[in-house]
Amino acid sequence: MRVSKAKEFTKTFFNIIDLIFYSVLFYYFLNLQYEDYYPVKMEIPNFTQMLNAHYKAFIISVFFWYIIANNTKLYGIEKGTSFFKIILTSSHQVFIFIPVLFTISGLKQLPLFESSNILLFSLLIFIFIVITRLMNRIFFYKEKNNNILFIGKNSRSNEIKDFLLKNKLGNIYEISSSHEEFMSVFDSYVKNNKISKIFIVRFNLLPSDIVKHLLNLCEDYQIEVNIIPYSINDNIVAYGINYIKGIQVLKIKRYPLDEEINKFIKLLVDKLISSFVIVFIMSWLYPILAILIKLDSKGNVLFKQKRTGVNGRIFDCYKFRTMHNDGTNSIKATIINDNRITKVGSFLRKTSLDEFPQFFNVLKGDMSIVGPRPHMISVDEQYSKMINRYYFRYYIKPGITGLSQVNGFRGDMNEENMNDRIRTDIFYIKNWSFLLDIKILVKTFLVVFKGDENAI
Known part of the structure; x- marks a missing residue:
């Protein structure tokens, strides 16, 4: 099953542009600190001197930024994420990160940033995150031919379809996973409707010849394949993959602290x-x-x-x-x-x-x-x-x-x-x-x- 290249690209892209913006902002506010708050007689260092003096603080702050981002799911924001969720996620990220900046600043012999500058620094990061994610969201709605095919159905697949339709994330098509109908209909659906993504319900119940044909065709047409597993336990949070002698084993991750x-x-x-x-x-x-x-x-x-x-x-x-x-x-x-x-x-x-x-x-x-x-x-x-x-x-x-x-x-x-x-x-x-x-x-x-x- 192919992981969505677009989703991975988006995640990597935001990781990079956030890091670039953060680095530029960090350097800019260090200059402000030297110019406006440090003793008058102190000579403003050049870039290399400033890097040598503060690179540890920079690395620690970036480390905690991404630790926090993993918890707030900042880089899980996708193109179809609602405006409210973008604001909420960005607020959580910055709100938790502010004490980190205060702590790092206080550990230096001279404050890294003044309190007012830390708040301004955080506000600018927040604005940048919101604007870039909203631009990504707007771009998504301009995409065409986002046709999605569901093979089979259950209560979970219905919830996903409702979400996709409510947020106008694509055109939905459905076919049964029964052997007779599937073999005769699947090829024409993929070719005639320009399917870009499929969701398979109860993948393990499909006959082996259908599975082989399906995956080969999806690979030929660069179609993203997703599986909707069936679970009798609503408390299950996620599935993980373990490997034993090269064999994939599906592991149930029940609760957050299992991660x-x-x-x-x-x-x-x-x-x-x-x-x-x-x-x-x-x-x-x-x-x-x-x-x-x-x-x-x-x-x-x-x-x-x-x-x-x-x-x-x-x-x-x-x-x-x-x-x-x-x-x-x-x-x-x-x-x-x-x-x-x-x-x-x-x-x-x-x-x-x-x-x-x-x-x-x-x-x-x-x-x-x-x-x-x-x-x-x-x-x-x-x-x-x-x-x-x-x-x-x-x-x-x-x-x-x-x-x-x-x-x-x-x-x-x-x-x-x-x-x-x-x-x-x-x-x-x-x-x-x-x-x-x-x-x-x-x-x-x-x-x-x-x-x-x-x-x-």
């Missing part, structure tokens, strides 16, 4: 954030809280508890100690007005500061920054018998914060609350995206600053 690139992005963000917090926050916060905890009550500063991690693996979860140790802390869940909680512990819980040692868990690889909260083993044993698909929440690494927590499903562990937690955790796993993690982190910061009424 290797998504795993890499989440792992990279985990390591970067946890390292930053440990070096720049925990280095001074830990001693202060340790002194307060010690002055308030007897016992260790840190509390270790066995909890369930990814794939059911047990690990030691770290927290600042917030309770008097009566021997039940590892087996008895916290309740409202729990008399085990210390005065300092109450404050730590309300502000979620007690969770900060878990950044060490993230650095070790036991946890993620965002994910379903890990429960005590006793809680797992209790609720796994009551709630369907309870253990599905351990399909990925547990998190310091999560979608359930920022939606208020934390605190007292009653059955209704736990049902809401599990339902939300499953939604997070099925719908994970880098943007969703960012939203959860932003909500978490707001909760930390104003305090959480549901915390106990």
Whole structure:
């Protein structure tokens, strides 16, 4: 099956022109920085000197641009993409990229760009992306003879046809995949209607002689071939191809974090954030809280508890100690007005500061920054018998914060609350995206600053 050359060309083309525009813009704003913001006595360097001084910042920023673009599907924008989706995708890309620019700029001895210039830089990129994608979209509608043939049909093929017709993406033709009709009709459809693309439903059910004839004819006439697989599971996200001794094997990719690139992005963000917090926050916060905890009550500063991690693996979860140790802390869940909680512990819980040692868990690889909260083993044993698909929440690494927590499903562990937690955790796993993690982190910061009424 031939991959659409036009689609690949479009993707490559936008990768190149975006990189060129970004490079020119980057150099232009560096010149502005030297001219308007750096010390007066500083001589403006030539291009080679500027390149030597800032090439690392440029490479890092470009690297993160394409990492983010993979998540926002920026280079998945096609010629028929709606105006609204172009605006939305471009906004997501630039919105997430702005903090990256601020971070890179702040790491330099002198700021790479002033704050106002970073915002202007981002605005110009946004305008460029929207204009170039809209031009591509307009060009698409001028294309002629975009005739599409469907062989066979099912509910999924009907959805695709409706989309193509609604967006005026081509003229639709249909024929049955039965052997008798197909052999007599297919050739004339291809030749007389100038078919440019075909969609085959249930490809594996076609007889081998039809498959051979179909592919040979499509190759002769340079026709793009697409297959619409049948799935009984609506939760399936995509299919991937594996090769075993040169033989193609179709692999079902059920959820976003089954994708290797998504795993890499989440792992990279985990390591970067946890390292930053440990070096720049925990280095001074830990001693202060340790002194307060010690002055308030007897016992260790840190509390270790066995909890369930990814794939059911047990690990030691770290927290600042917030309770008097009566021997039940590892087996008895916290309740409202729990008399085990210390005065300092109450404050730590309300502000979620007690969770900060878990950044060490993230650095070790036991946890993620965002994910379903890990429960005590006793809680797992209790609720796994009551709630369907309870253990599905351990399909990925547990998190310091999560979608359930920022939606208020934390605190007292009653059955209704736990049902809401599990339902939300499953939604997070099925719908994970880098943007969703960012939203959860932003909500978490707001909760930390104003305090959480549901915390106990």
